[in-house]
Amino acid sequence: MRGSILPMNTADLGLPVDVPSTALFTDQYELTMLQAALKAGTGERRSVFEVFTRRLPEGRRYGVVAGTGRVLDAVENFRFDADVINFLRERRIVDEATLKWLSSYRFGGDIWGYPEGEVYFPGSPILRVEGSFAECVLLETVILSILNHDSAIAAAASRMSxxxxxxxxxxxxxxxxxxxxxxxxxxxxxxxxxxxxxxxxxxxxxxxxxxxxxxxxxxxxxxxxxxxxxxxxxxxxxxxxxxxxxxxxxxxxxxxxxxxxxxxxxxxxxxxxxxxxxxxxxxxxxxxxxxxxxxxxxxxxxxxxxxxxxxxxxxxxxxxxxxxxxxGHPTCSMVYKLVARAHSADAEAPLEPVAKKSLGAKSSLGGRKWAARRTDEQGVAEAEVVGTGPVPPALADRQLLVELVKGGEVVAREPLDAVRDRHAAARAGLPLSATQLSRGEAVIPTEYL
Amino acid sequence: MRGSILPMNTADLGLPVDVPSTALFTDQYELTMLQAALKAGTGERRSVFEVFTRRLPEGRRYGVVAGTGRVLDAVENFRFDADVINFLRERRIVDEATLKWLSSYRFGGDIWGYPEGEVYFPGSPILRVEGSFAECVLLETVILSILNHDSAIAAAASRMSxxxxxxxxxxxxxxxxxxxxxxxxxxxxxxxxxxxxxxxxxxxxxxxxxxxxxxxxxxxxxxxxxxxxxxxxxxxxxxxxxxxxxxxxxxxxxxxxxxxxxxxxxxxxxxxxxxxxxxxxxxxxxxxxxxxxxxxxxxxxxxxxxxxxxxxxxxxxxxxxxxxxxxGHPTCSMVYKLVARAHSADAEAPLEPVAKKSLGAKSSLGGRKWAARRTDEQGVAEAEVVGTGPVPPALADRQLLVELVKGGEVVAREPLDAVRDRHAAARAGLPLSATQLSRGEAVIPTEYL
CATH class of the missing domain: 3.20.20.70 (Aldolase class I)
Incomplete structure (x- = not known):
């Protein structure tokens, strides 16, 4: 299934019309962080951001990844044209050096993620965005908007279907x-x-x-x-x-x-x-x-x-x-977090895991992650395994993340029917209690290696 | 306040870009009803549709009308261009006679409504759309999408502020x-x-x-x-x-x-x-x-x-x-209902009230309505009065509906700050218990005359 990703022709923005740019679907702090990081010389540090959720909506047994195709188009269309630059200048949101940097912005990094239609669980690294801090930090809001909305609807749809x-x-x-x-x-x-x-x-x-x-x-x-x-x-x-x-x-x-x-x-x-x-x-x-x-x-x-x-x-x-x-759950609680960064732009510089360490529910696990779904002898899922080290050989062919963007180029377009089929197959691979409507915990545990 | 409506220059669609047409933000049944009515000769019957809600979200004391400005732009931009007509033809959604009618469609009727930012209650006729059945029936979905979404957010915002x-x-x-x-x-x-x-x-x-x-x-x-x-x-x-x-x-x-x-x-x-x-x-x-x-x-x-x-x-x-x-309430339950219609397109033909009569919660009140907010001697609201007959003289200067579109032309653009001020004033005119956060009934009753 995952090998059969096909090209798709339409710009897939959820609009009946094309949108020339998605660059303003952005919270202002992404631009101010960019400005400060560029000035401090830290903007070029190689960085890894991950999208994940700490929990499923209360009572739900599984989540459904939806919107990935729309994310790919949003990333591709994320450009700061003259109108947008003028707006940012007039409102004095960032300085001239940053405006100059933005005017030639194009995401040139890599994105891996769960293929659209897959199911997910707490901690699943649904999307992984790698590149310079500067190029990655800008994508936070538009990626989360799309995934949080679309996945919430798809999860409800899946229960209904x-x-x-x-x-x-x-x-x-x-x-x-x-x-x-x-x-x-x-x-x-x-x-x-x-x-x-x-x-x-x-x-x-x-x-x-x-x-x-x-x-x-x-x-x-x-x-x-x-x-x-x-x-x-x-x-x-x-x-x-x-x-x-x-x-x-x-x-x-x-x-x-x-x-x-x-x-x-x-x-x-x-x-x-x-x-x-x-x-x-x-x-x-x-x-x-x-x-x-x-x-x-x-x-x-x-x-x-x-x-x-x-x-x-x-x-x-x-x-x-x-x-x-x-x-009952109109949004997901997916977040976009810096999980690792190097001290330079150098591809060879070692990535150091980072994580917020405050007390409470908002702490998270640092490090660039892989994920695999372990199954029992009948092929039924029994655990979502998430790790930061080497992938155990037994799980090597059960890895969930696929390459979506390579060096800024989208490499994983696919027709919506393939996504729909993938979801049906992924749901069918869960334990039977996944489709019980009664409230409960995630149908399989997430294990960290 | 209501006299001070000012022109506004931007096309106000909630998009960072212009949308050439809003005509596809439409449920298919509106087009099939159009086709059947045109063929039957009933499509030109003069008709009155009203937007209202049968109830507030559970526990809420008042609703907030929001999105009216976006509705006006959506109506103005509701055109079936060649791309859209071709789509409808290829998918065989309606016949050629209907496509021909649609290709020159432009709403030419009248719209009255609560000015944006006003508060509303169960039964408040928030928007009234008048014209031929054919021209009015098409606007149902886009009007409801905008009002149901924006009013839900504004109501939450109002409680928070x-x-x-x-x-x-x-x-x-x-x-x-x-x-x-x-x-x-x-x-x-x-x-x-x-x-x-x-x-x-x-x-x-x-x-x-x-x-x-x-x-x-x-x-x-x-x-x-x-x-x-x-x-x-x-x-x-x-x-x-x-x-x-x-x-x-x-x-x-x-x-x-x-x-x-x-x-x-x-x-x-x-x-x-x-x-x-x-x-x-x-x-x-x-x-x-x-x-x-x-x-x-x-x-x-x-x-x-x-x-x-x-x-x-x-x-x-x-x-x-x-x-x-x-x-907790991501949408409102506003509906768009035919409440009166004549037997012809003639402006002099008498309007007959109509209403669904099935048992249960979905029945509604026929007839073209006016609404006024009755206040006590201190000027505090004490009832939302909704009627279908003549307006009592004592309420004549307390009427809530204002003219928004006249003969297809938008006549009530206004800056967003005026809307924001109107909301603050309208909320301030409610009994004090309106802003209690505890769950309760609508803060004033709706009376029907």
Whole structure:
């Protein structure tokens, strides 16, 4: 799988349009640190930064790496053009020497990381950025923004798709989040196992299949439900999905089958006790001869509601709010930390591990790390092994980090379907309890070597 | 206040770059409804859509309208250019007649709404969009995305700024949310009362003051803390903010004042028991003669933590995760509903109220609404009055909705500082219990006339 990374053509920024630069998706302190380090002569010190999280969101069994493809494009597009330089100059954010340095900035280092779609655990070195301090420190915010957002959505999506089993999930949360976060959320949901999206921008940008037919407004626009259904079927054909809960569901289902015939594609239920209503509607549809008409449900679903409908005659789930808000965990707690640095830019200068040493939960482990997933005899994951020394031979072929950027050049583009497949495979390789929805600890421990 | 709306020059999309079109920030069903309505001849029916929420997030006393300025730009930029039309054609999302209609689309109707920064309550008609069904139905998703996201952030910001009192709040959550949601979040935080942001894109796009000096990585880069502080002070001057919790706080504070002198601008504490540490650091700074050196705290703060530090010697708060995730409520539950429609496009045709009538929480009130805030003799708000009939004379000058778009032209641009001031004034006009942090009901009831 990891060898089959393919080139991808589109600039993958989560936007329906290209963004000429990602350089301002940056916290000001990165530029002031740059200025001070350049002046002190320490900016060129060879440095290693790592992205990791100290913990999973409470109760979650595994995390999902998502956004890596967007990170690669953000790094590639991280340039300070004249407009940006002028802004920084006018606002006196950094001095002229730093502006000069920035105006020719291009990341020229190396990035390794967990391939997108992989699962992760506390301490997993999800991304490793190496180069001069100056070139690496600037990337902190944009990398974290992308990974923290996209991974939070993908983790929720993964739980939902696991709860849904073979039934397809429709992403329809655009209206519940920022209009461009929505596009990235659709992408992350697809990685996590969703089948389609309602968001046209996500279809345009990432070629994710899009779906959608009608809302209550369409029924209310017409003089009665029959007129509305007739108008929809006349235009979209009998294979369309009719929304049956604007007035009385039973009457609506009857009208729907009368208008569309037994070839009616699906009915959608967006309110009420979905378990009860789905059973009634299925029975009614069958009695009307519409045995192949599907039932789509879409009311404030999350992974628990989806699981509770497993025995109901439901054919597809539409998920909005809970997907785009990460089902209670709208962000991850990934951090970007300097873990090692040399005393010079020299590639031969020894790297010294560094780490914050204050008391409390914010301390971290210094040193450039490798990671491998140890499996048992059946091939099921049993530990996330993270180390700073040599990789034990038994784990050599189970290493998780792959090369993503080499000397500033992106070397690991891949299609989104490959990422989606990787996630399904990675999740399938975890112990069965990984997909239990009940709260618990990380499904495998992280061991440090 | 409401008369003083001024023109604004920038296209206000929450992006550090312009977006040529917002037309794809749209759920597919809006286009399929359009197609069916155009074919049925109902697409031209004069229609009224309203944005409102059925409830505030649990425990919250008031909501904050934010994003209106971004909505106006999104509506203005809602065009289907050739690329978009080709995409819709290739994916067979709508038919050729609909594509032709879309290619000349421009919203030509009227929009009224609560001015940005106002507070709102359950049932408040936050935005009212009027025109043909066809032209209005398309705007649902982009309007809701913006208002649901930005209002959620502004509501959290408002609680935090109320808890912080006169002390300034720094928005530093970019790394915890989507890179462009972060820009909109900075804007919404500013509306809610934050003073500054770390996000350079928000400074570039909205002219919000930006701040930032250094992270732990900068200290770790250097051979010791003294070298790091010296490098920072040499470059940024003694007025800078030194981060003092990489190793031992007491030692760091001593070193900081030795290096920068008593003119040291501020120290930042990012971990530990902030209440305890702030007191110790204040005492130490005073003993060292650095009586004017400020203390900035920045560790996982929310409104409750801010309030708990009210008696601590803290001069400014930096807030990240909890701000950009809406402090437990990352989205609002605003909906966009058809509330009235005529049988024709004729401006004289009577508008008939319409509403979904299914059982359960999702029913809503039909009819085009006005809203006014009734106040007591002291001028304190005592009820949000929402009605569909004539406005009672006593409430005529307390109406909340203002004209935002007239015949497709935006008529209500205003600078962000005016919005920020309006929010402060609106919050100040609520009963005192509005700013209690404890969970409760909406601070004033919504009455329907």
């Amino acid at each position: 696991s709860a849904a089993g073979e039934r397809p999930l429709i992403e329809m949360g655009a209206r519940r989040t920022h209009e461009l976060a929505a596009v990235a959320a659709s992408r992350a949901a697809y990685v996590g196992g969703f089948a389609t999206t309602s968001d046209l921008a996500a279809g345009f940008r990432y070629d994710i299949p899009t779906v959608g037919t009608s809302a209550h407004a369409f029924t209310l626009l017409h003089d009665n439900e029959r007129d509305a259904f007739q108008a929809q079927v006349d235009s979209l054909g009998p294979g369309t999905t009719l929304l049956v809960d604007t007035y009385d569901v039973t009457e609506a289902v009857r009208t729907a089958v009368e208008v569309a015939g037994p070839e009616l594609g699906a009915v959608r239920i967006d309110s009420g006790d979905l378990l009860l209503v789905a059973h009634r509607v299925r029975q009614q549809l069958d009695e009307l001869g519409a045995t192949k008409t599907k039932i789509v449900v879409t009311s404030d679903l999350d992974e628990y509601a989806i699981a509770s409908l497993a025995a109901a005659p439901v054919d597809a789930y539409g998920v909005g709010t809970q997907l785009v808000t990460g089902s | 109320s808890a912080a009192g006169e002390r300034p709040l720094i928005e530093m959550g970019a790394r915890r949310t989507h890179e462009l949601a972060a820009v909109a979040a900075s804007r919404a935080a500013y509306v809610g009362g934050f003073a500054t942001t770390s996000d350079l894109a928000a400074g570039f796009r909205y002219d919000i003051p930006t701040v930032g000096t250094s992270a732990h990585a900068f200290t770790l880069l250097h051979d010791n803390e003294r070298d790091a502080f010296q490098a920072q002070v040499d470059s940024l001057g003694p007025g800078t903010t030194l981060l003092v919790d990489t190793y031992d706080v007491t030692e760091a504070v001593r070193t900081a004042v030795e290096v920068a002198g008593p003119e040291l601008g501020a120290v930042r504490i990012d971990s530990g028991d902030l209440l305890l540490v702030a007191h110790r650091v204040r005492q130490q700074l005073d003993e060292l003669g650095a009586t004017k050196t400020k203390i900035v705290v920045t560790s996982d703060l929310d409104e409750y933590a801010i309030a708990s530090l009210a008696a601590a010697p803290v001069d400014a708060y930096g807030v990240g995760t909890q701000l950009v995730t809406g402090s």
